[in-house]
Amino acid sequence: MNELDWIHELAQPANTKILMLILDGLGGLPLTANGLTELEAAHTPNLDRLAREGICGLSQPVGAGITPGSGPGHLALFGYDPLQYVIGRGVLEALGIGFPLEKDDVAARGNFCSLDANGNITDRRAGRIPTEKCRELVEILRQIRLPGVEVFVEAVQDYRFALVLRGKGLSPNLSETDPQKVGVPPLPVHALTDDAQPTADLVNRWVAEAHKLLADQHPANGVTLRGFAKDPALPSMGQIYGLKCAAIATYPMYRGLAKLVGMDILKTGETVEDEVETLKANWAKYDFFYLHVKKTDSAGEDGDFDRKRQIIEHVDELVPQMMALNPDVVIVSGDHSTPAVLKSHSWHPVPTIIWSRYCRPDDVDAFGERACARGALGVFPAKEIMRLAMANALRLAKYGA
């Protein structure tokens, strides 16, 4: 039986609330051989208290050595095996800009590229044109009409855009047009299944029109498309766990991911304080809250160790306000590590606390990578976090008699 079906069968109602506090890219690395990580260096008396009273470990979003993207990282946190459930790149690109994707839309990630007189690619990123230029070009591409479908073109960032087709019977089973090298023309789209042929024809027609309209726009006189995908139609968290779920996130990507698993998206502001206010205002209405802090990851990606440390400290200062709501279960974790020293997502497992009245505390007395490595959860798959949260919320029935 599918793991989630099985958890669904054990799920039972209870009058308990779960708060999942996600610090994006939480895990880190020391700057020097014997140094502390961002989290270890941070002064976090409130998270330390949760670590001391809770049970700790290092969660592995996808598997040993695997660096997760935000999609797989979040799926794991929500309890979905990220190897079994896959969110296509086109869908993530659309979610990232807050595009209101519908169930049957086909979305692709687009790149502007440079073509020479023979139509061969000379630069796969069109000289990394600025986002402003991208918006101008997207305006031009919005003139293209296709028979029987609505076409949406949206600027993303630099040379990147999203293409979304909306209509009946569209299929995402399409090959990519980016040849992944220069000196050759973009590839035509091929249907990977028979039923995708009409969609392939439409996309090829769109690309041909795009190249006509962009002819004078060198260096951005061509386009490539990849990651054709649809909403993966995931079972909702409400169905699986019997929880009324809400998401609080300042960035569109994370609101989009939460929407894919059926959470209600709560309107919030731009700061973590705003998010905590949103949490308080909605506390009575939901059983489960996903509260996402983006800036830990952004600081890590920027290679700014100290800023990442400060953001962690800032979140720590807000923890007492969250605890004052009397949650029954609190999860503190991240969707992956983003060590400042690597300036990118990484494979390192993520410090994780599960706090509840019934969590059976271990010897961990501070929140940090080395401390969590000694925790009683050990190194464990992130997809088990939701199960453990449900158990601690007394929302999972006994298996077998």
Place this chain on the structure above:
Amino acid sequence: MNELDWIHELAQPANTKILMLILDGLGGLPLTANGLTELEAAHTPNLDRLAREGICGLSQPVGAGITPGSGPGHLALFGYDPLQYVIGRGVLEALGIGFPLEKDDVAARGNFCSLDANGNITDRRAGRIPTEKCRELVEILRQIRLPGVEVFVEAVQDYRFALVLRGKGLSPNLSETDPQKVGVPPLPVHALTDDAQPTADLVNRWVAEAHKLLADQHPANGVTLRGFAKDPALPSMGQIYGLKCAAIATYPMYRGLAKLVGMDILKTGETVEDEVETLKANWAKYDFFYLHVKKTDSAGEDGDFDRKRQIIEHVDELVPQMMALNPDVVIVSGDHSTPAVLKSHSWHPVPTIIWSRYCRPDDVDAFGERACARGALGVFPAKEIMRLAMANALRLAKYGA
């Protein structure tokens, strides 16, 4: 998707080098209830430094409680699930004596045995005849010719020999002739698949000829054959990981195992010093080096605790020369445990260090079984070591967007 296919898709090139130092049978046990293991008793300042700077754990080659042979133990180290990929006994026997096995050869392990006047087995090991006698008898058996195939007979040790058939369309799907008890005759070979019938006929003919030629050679007047096998045609490490791989090993078995996974086999001498010189001489030419130390296992098999300790200390003294080559990632582990007190391979997980600039060190400050049990890698499958090495070498791309 197959795990190795998936890792292959994530593999990306980088200008980094990985050194995998394998001390065969590394893990041990204390001689007395509260004593130290061989590794813990050894003075290993250099390995201790790697443990302190690296991340440690106990690797499990096959699974909890399972004692691995050298084949499964090494497959796991190279990243192949040893339950999915199996190297037949006949192939291992041929590799162990350095026989140049070809892709379509069928190899079997042979035993000399004693037969009575009725052809029933009275001793399955022919009174454990010495290797010298084995060589004489093998010379006799080399007279046997079979139609359409080449036949190789090679002495191994004591009463053991290897039989290899080379020709077109041979199949290893054959039943064994050893009845595993005395008082009954050797079993005839049966084809386990239809296409194996011609091979079965050839082998039965060979056994009949052998028994004629050995008639006067009591106690070694009979043979049994088992473990019919072919080269398992493993995907190569070069294909999977995109690494140029070299093996340095003093014993033929380990060179053979490395060859099965596509490594280049470097010519070396008989000592660990020779192996380190070979490493230095070839450092520029490869991305990945497997350096195998045999004598830790031999000492364990001999039940010689102190010799095993000394060999570990000797390897430790050579570690600075290896580190002077500036490897980006160093793995120190074993293919299984061989505690002197058991005089055999054992099921105990193996002390393991992964050292790199980006490994996220834990609290472990010495290399030993108890210390590694507290390491941040925990008890983990040995097949994950290569993934972790690849990640630490910045040779694995992000999974998902």
